[in-house]
Amino acid sequence: MDHEMLTRTTATELVSLIAQQQLSPVEIVEAYFERIDRYDLLLSSYLNVCRETALAEAHAAERAVRRGVALGPLHGLPIAVKDQFATRNLRTTGGSTGLADFVPTEDATVVARAREAGAILIGKHNMAALGDRFKVGEPKNPWDITRSASGSSTGSAIAVAASLCAVSLGEDTGGSIRLPAAVTGIVGLRPTWGRVSRHGLLPLCWSMDTAGPMTRTVEDAALLLNVIAGYDPKDPLTSRQPVPNYRQHLAPTLGGLRIGLLQQLLEESVISPEVTRAVRLAGSQMERLGATVTEVSVPMLKGIAPVLLVISGSQGAFNYHDLLRIRPSEISPALRRGWFVASLYPAQALLKANCLRAIFRQEWTKLFDSYDALISPTTPDIAPKIKYSGIITTRGEAEQHLAALVHRPTLAASLAGTPALTIPCGFSTNNLPLGLQIMTAPWREDVMLRVGYAYEQSTLWHQQRPTLVER
């Protein structure tokens, strides 16, 4: 198969072709390295590329296929992961100069599970979470290199969109998988909190951090979620519930499903008309696929941003208190200021935020008595132009800073600990991807993937690729 075609092939198809000995893992890994060499100097999606070890593993994977041994569900598949995940004998920085020398002795559980399933680690992806300025150049959105790919799983989204890896693993606290996935036109899945182990993940906020798949199709997301999900004794907060076979739940129709369009996240005063139109059209398409689609109002959505800020900020600042106290200059200025703010919230504020979170979660999960899934935009607008935010010098600027967060549609699932999926749902007039967010009750990733798959298969959005990286 032509190398360009090979890197367009879905992960699900690749593992199937490898198992049938129609494709060599060596050929696939080499094809991805060719693309990384050709495009990543511009896109800056990788912090590290593991060329030698990946090729050695690919040769071993090829021999295993020839020997006819039992193959794992990701056998021979090139995968890269956000640099927030610990990788054995491979530097893990979280995008921070403060961790420049950190070489873990053990893989994060999700990385270990992907490897046990046969995946081949080809590199670590650039990220912004622990540093608002990127170490190896600003990652570029492959749909328009003057635009941001959002964050913080920035490199993962770019690499998947530009076919510089087959799949990636990202991390989502308040939207860090879903936001970059949406603006690069790929699939990003935030699982239920506790569904996937956080062991070996550089923490931001223990009660919201989640690892999840970033892929080009819903079926690939289902494939990867099945590998990484499930109880992990190294993370006592993971669930012991059995993990369903998510791919078995994928179906081309939505008959019998009740879907709610979230009114507060479709208000054109805060959400771009192009985005709301695309999401409403997606709702209509879901009706054609057999679902009942109605609008639903959740007034509390408008007040959750400060709640999330206080809780996630407090936990992040607590995690990195010593660094903030002893070596504050090693933290990027914007993040350092954010953690200073979060270190000073009064106990009353944190208690109130926790109380409001519990109430919100009750209201949010109760919605799923009446709806199988809720849909909204993933981002309020298209990818913004790349720019560096300056220092805030007035109260008005601080209010604008908060207002930018208030209308972020990803906050609800993060605060409630419930699952959410973003998939492509169209393009803006200037050809930038738009994302549709699908949310379900806790542990119902099966329903979420079913809705996403049926919609995806009835459209062509997921087949579009950035022209920048076309040959």
Added chain:
Amino acid sequence: MVDLTFEQVAALARAVGLTIEDTDLVEVTHRLNVVLSALETIEVPSEKAEGSALWLAEGWDDGP
């Protein structure tokens, strides 16, 4: 709520072992005041004031 002053914020920081340089202090003060003001405008229903019990312990793991 009355906004905290730069001096008050610097003193709060010292109380938790942090030293905020002048270059950061202005932004930190404004952002802290704005978030606390926004949170203050949200009311907690009195009958749900004990809702802050750890939701992790409230059947979170019940499953579908």
